[in-house]
Amino acid sequence: MYCNCHSYYSLRFGTFSEVDLLKLAQENGIHTLALTDINNTSACLNFIRKAKDFNIKPVIGIDFRHGAQQHFVGIAKNNEGFKELNSFLSQHSEQKLKLPETAPLFKDSFVIYPFEKVLQLNKTTFLDSEFIGVSVEELRKLRFSKLKTYTDKLVVLQPVTVRSQKDFNAHRLLRAIDNNTLLSKLSTSEECKITDKMLSAEALKTAFEDFPHIIENTNRLLETCTVHFNFGTDRVSQNLKLYTHSAEEDYTLLESLCQQGLKKRYQNPDDKVFARLKTELDTIKSLDFVSFFLINHDIVSYAKSQGYFHVGRGSGANSIVAYIIGITDVDPIELDLYFERFINPFRASPPDFDIDFSWKDREDVTAYIFKRFEHTALLATYNTFKYRAVVRELGKVFGLPKEDIDKLSKGGIPEAKLDDVSKLVLRYGKLIEGFPNHLSVHSAGILILDAPVHCYSATDLPPKGFPTVQFDMIIAEDVGVFKFDILGQRGLAKIKEALEIIKENRPDLPPIDITNVEAFKKDKNINKLLKSGGAIGAYYVESPAMRGLMQKLQTQDYLGLVAASSIIRPGVSGSGMKEEFIKRHRYPEQRKNAHPILLEIMPETYGVMVYQEDVLKVANRFAGLSLGEADVLRRGMSGKFRSRAEFTAVEDKFLANCRAKGYKDALTFEVWNQIKSFAGYAFAKGHSASYAVESYQSLYLKCYFPIEFMTAVLNNGGGFYSVEHYLHEAKQQGATICLPCINTSDHPNRLVGTSIYLGFGYLKNVESYTVQRLLTDRQLNGEYKSLDDFIDRVTISIEQLTILIRIDAFRFTTHTKTELLWHATFKLNADGVKSSQSKLFKIQHKAFTIPKLNSNWVEDAYDEMELLSFPLCDYFKLASQELSGGVLAKNMKDFINKEILIYGSLVTTRYNKTAQGKLMRLSTFIDQNGDYFDAVHFTNVVDHYPINGLGIYACYGKITDRFDFYSMNIVWSKKLGILPDPREC
Template identity: 45%
Template sequence: MYLNCHTYFSLRYGTISIELLVETAVKLGIKKIALTDINSTSAIFDFVSLCKKRGIEPVVGVEFRVDDKLQFICLAKNQEGLSEINEFRNKYNLSKEPFPNRVPSFLNVCTIYPLECNEFVLNENEFIGVQLHEIHQLYKYDYKKFVVIHPVTFLDKLGYNLHRLLRAVDGNCLLSKLPKSKEAKEHEYFVTPDELINHFKNYPELVENSKKLISKCDFIFKFDTPKNKKFYTTSKADDLELLRKLTKDGLIKRYGVNNKEAQSRIDNELRIIDQLDFCSYFLITWDIIKYARSRGYFHIGRGSGANSIVAYCLEITDVDPILLDLYFERFINPSRTSPPDFDLDFSWDERDEIIDYTFKRYGADYVCLLATHVTFHYSSACRELGKVFGLPKHEIDELVSSYRENPSNSYTRLILRYGKLMEDFPNYLSIHAGGILISEEKLTNYTSLLAMPKGFVIGEFDMYTCEDIGFAKFDVLSQRGLGHIKDTVDLVWKNKRISIDIHAIQDFKDDENIKNQLKKHETMGCFYIESPAMRQLIWKLKCEDYITLVAASSIIRPGVASSGMMGTFIKRHLNPETVEYIHPKMEELLFETYGVMVYQEDVIKVAHSFGGLSLAQADVLRRGMSGKYRSRLEFDKIVEQYFENCKRFGYDDDIAKEVWRQIQSFAGYSFSKAHSASYAVESYQSLYLKTYFPHEFMVGVINNFGGFYETEFYIHEAKRVGAIIELPDINGSNLLTDLKGNIITLGFIHVKGLEKITINQIIGQRNIRPFSSFDDFCKRVYIGLEQMIILIRISAFRMFGYSKKELLWETHFKVNKKNTLQTSELFYVEDVHYQLPSLYHHPAEDIYDEFELLGFTLQKPFLLVFQKPNCEYFASNLSTGIGKVIEILGYLVSLKPTRTKKGERMFFGYWVDEQGEFFDTVHFPNATKMYPFRGKGVYHLKGKVCVEYGHCSIQINWMQKLPFIVDPRME
């Protein structure tokens, strides 16, 4: 009889988790129960799975509402019924039309209408629902087709209060102004079956009708069968044959002929891939990559998929699993508890086209993006509740920042109490970072679809449910690092007619020039290895090869660094003969990494071979420490099993605890070895381009507006590698930055306040013919005075030989405040240039103009310093001052805030000196408090030069931001 139960996936309405709903039903002795979340199917499969485990028969459906008004409740008789419900929802979800008052002629769905619809002529599968508060109206109806509807929305009074708060949050209104029409009835909590029957004791027909209705519904679902598209071709045998042929072609390209080890690995992988029905998964991934290449797009294959030599031969990844001794079972094995997936990175501006291709290639009815549920964090819940109770913003900010333990204000106490209850409640559906599902059957068999802003549709369940019901997702992701690689390759072809196969990574790894570039830590602009911390690590490791860079990509992760194991790895890498292993078994397992768990594979190896866990348990452990577990209880049991096994194996307790500490510190943050290798591949591709085509590379980085640093410092880096940088120019600049020879001309996009319509006019007119004079520009480009002034101040007219001030005078004569003076082209009008007295110009004026309009200057910012102190030290001679307190001038590049073990705030600083070279500083808590940072600018720094593994940094004990001279125009 429980035909209308809600979970908190009835967003900002329900208050009960799926687990609590099922557990409460068990306690009340309920044998069959229907989940009907409001306009949502998100919770269905978790609900069904949990019901089966707890011995309850699940029924699934949807409660349809329009603007908080109940239209009807639909219950699926079977899986076909769920598909009908989803098809119906899709029609209105995707068209944005409201749901109608009546449902179509469903074959496998029972529909329950509210009592006010009693005048409907009902078919066999349609009923009228009666709630507790409506019993007194039954005397006036013929209730042959009536059933009992008792909505379940909360468990008690506390839940009812929480429900009302959620409704106020949803309506963005004060709780006191919440309309009753938006609330559930106060009696919508669980009652026992006997109580419910007792309420309707005078109407036994309704109870009997309800039992008959729910008996018609029997939702059976097979969780353990694959749901992905079965075949890429027309059969499993053809898929395997095609996969074998493509792999053989790739084998020759990657390894040459007669490589027996590679062939052996391929044979083994193909056997497992075929056994576990993953042929089509590999072929679909290959097809997506093939399309991308046909469009000239670049990609990186990341994640554990890079453990596969088949993926390497198909060029899904560029990671050689033989070189790195990667084992395929990390990606696919019969014991793995979660489906594998390929992570495919494309350029940020090309990803949408790849997704669009996937939808068109495999059919809109079979493809969707994966959803993710954005949940209420404690702070966001408290903030929303603060609005509901009418607190002013400053009080909400104070409340959220402090979380007072003993608040005196009653509203504040309520906010903190209910904020905690709301924590982790789903708030709204969003798009997963890159997950795509490609289904064998229509997606409506599993979910309804929702349209998102870019036009792609998403399902209503997340990655965990996706895995549970048998889908292996495809992750199509984006990043700007690939954008600058693509743009660089295109620019090299355009300027030098040199074609680059950027995926020929095997040709880069042993290149001595690239090794030297890496050894000198000249990595600015290179994906993942350009940050100050990574450049320091490369320096300390004396890294000059691909293998070491793979390790560096993992040990730079936060958990590894904070555990102290990064320092341990560096020390052991530089002095391998001094390594002492905590246990002989650890030496056997981790000899390659000097006894340090560098990769996720190391965690699995140690948990399995040292801790005695099964491979399946070890994988759950890895996922749990990455925050990806579904069941905390399952995870805790595995931890308990680890320590029991260690005791059984006779390990010393301290050794078992230390190994567990290392597992904890690494598992949550480290990459899989294949993932680290994938990052290192992209780093090497960037290094190759920077080594051999530095100017094109820096233009590619600048034009993709991504990376660790601001555009200013990539422009500075372009200067360091020999390029000449020019300000935007009306006859030489486009929207983006351009390169001709070794001259880089900044694009108009960098000029603040310059409107797109202005840029389009300039480029459009210049494409007809170049501008011959300032007057020629005024006649042909119709823009307002403010836009003209911006162009003059950024020196865009400098080729005509007039000073800025002369042009500013003339533009006020020749341009009105809205448009340039339009002159008919039918008559030649001689250019007019006014004779002006000599106008004083200070060089600092140009620097200030650049700062204002670009956000940086192409000149040295040190030129603006008022009374610049004389310092003898620069980045180049820091090593001569080791152990000494020195003074140096630095222009702030970036800051990395962190906290000590005591929770005190400190910083790592990165600077450029007067010679254009970079150096590092450390600001411990005392120095941070006494000499705080005061924003961007030039600083006078004093501190002790320290050295660690050959890398010099300055431990700051005094710092002062230096004042700039006043803009001469302001005096």
């Protein structure tokens, strides 16, 4: 009976969820109602899905508005009507067109014009599908209006936006935030009415008792409407069902691709390979996932045709079909990957293929997908109001001073010290926290559908330039819309650019086959980098945590790296299983601590759960759950379905089965808690293996072409560490780091022999136009011969030229920076006139006699720190005091459980929390020899000895040994000063 209900997906307007709306309707005896969010259909699918739980008939539509001003409400008669409403809204949203005040001719939708709008438009004629909506408050006006004669066109249009005064207050705050205005200055035209509430069915009938035909018209309209989707176990995949023209042709094509790829992947395939291939093909065919594989193969094939690298990961990496046809590069036979984790007859959703491309190539791959497939869109995600952010916004709305807002957002102020306004800010901050704030684009999800996208949602056109639906992954999967994950990462870009640099820098070398990962896995020199922690720059293995873990594990092979990639994850680490795995890996006698059943299930990991597959194995073989039930367990642990009744039922069955098998409760709950603590965080084994393949490609380049590789790392945004540290690593590998030079440097870094010329992009205040002019003229007319030649050829301001001189970009002239600065000042400021136009004729430069001016390397270092953010010399050279009495990192093993002093240059630092929630700090340093050491500021010292930015620290502490990995527990630390700038002395 309600045709105009809003959820909080009427962004910065509505005040409760679509589920709360259904609860409200149930409480008020309403059996039919329409969800019509403002210019948004985000909640529609979930509204339909949940309506049956409340025994309510759902109707959906859109409230078309310009800002807060309502034009008309569209109600979908059926699925076609929902599609046409979505298409209409999307056209205006994507093209940034203002919505019209009157509706177009909809074939399968009703249009309801608000009573006041009809009067404003002086509308007197109505189509069969058009109606006049009257709210309870407007009934008193209707009695005296000519519109009361339109008896067959009048329907109830009682808006539902708030439930209470508190909701109305929150609504006004949201409107003030949306309008960026003080609450006291918010126009009432931007608000809903306090009366925009839901009345009970009886109260609504009573209100309209003098106009019973309005109730009848409304019921008749709503009874006509039915929009249907299948959800949950009844859902049907909405993805593109056919890649070719028929299911038979699709399967024939997939078989053909497998036959072609089989010889490339397996030189001598055995019965195990053929049996696995047949089993997978049969399952893929029976579950109608053939097109899913063909589409992914199409995307990867396009990328390969363009010379783009990719990594196929996710649970799809467990598939031999995916491996054979080139979607992934992980051999599931070699790794004994669990087939049922990839796909099983109980699984209704397609397996996950996360396909990574270089961050530089991803956009082109996405554009190809949109051109290649007809019904395509990006998946959305919701950015919600975070508590601190909403407190800041509310502080502004109430007009609080900035200092007060800062204090409130930090929290921790006793309530007794808060004034009434501050209490309101915090109270409504908690209420609004978690509301959707705006729609954003999912980091990877692309939808490729069988039917037009607007059958499911309206679309927006965000800055990425591709249509984006208005719902997220969870509801998408519920209705049978499964995403394709197309991601961008920098690791692949580093590999690709390193190969390009090698080809340019060493043209005599034969081409490198970077896909020859099998050879890389067996290379002792590459594996030594893992074991020694020398993988700086290599994808996924360079962080201090991974470096330390691989040293503890003494990782020196592919399988070890695969395990390490999953062990490092929070769930495994936090549950204590990481520590247990290291013990059992390093010391075989410790393996007897494993429960015999678990050891039998997971012999490769010594009875310790490491991978997501282990959850399935243990649930199936330890607790006797079916594979389908085990997968429900795994997915439930991920957080996606944690609240579902089916997960609770499986949990109960797990415990009951264990008791029936005679396990003691202590063992049962130990295993259950292990599953619970890590299942949502651990990787699928195939996922870890996919990462490991890319890591080995990076490690090969780092091992044999370290300078070229580090140049590529720097040019692609680095990774875990700072630019400064990657330059240090390049120097450790034999590179010479050169400051930008106007005759040699480019915008990115450029390698010449073993010299890395820093790119102009590092110069913080140099304008892009200056660099563009400099490089363009150099390309067209050759190198610059002098400062005068540069001034003649490049239009530049004295401020921009000063930066280039101070960074020593004119050092080829052999003049000092000070001399060049004086010459530049005289030549460019001689007439005080600035011009952006190039000079038509060369001018005759005057010769100036400048006295010899001395400068030193410390001044240069300060110039570099100002202009680049770091000096080229290391901080040890800049230390203002003598470093005496310290121990080197390589000698830490000689001082276990003793307190020593080490001088270290800070590499990276971060806070961490203890199990009790207290702060501690983890830091990585390099000593005078460039060797690493890690230090921990535990909670008792973390506040007393802060880390204040890069520089040299005296670190005094106790040396600890964990599996032959040595680190320091800080007793005290102190940052040392650096030499002063002589120009300021």
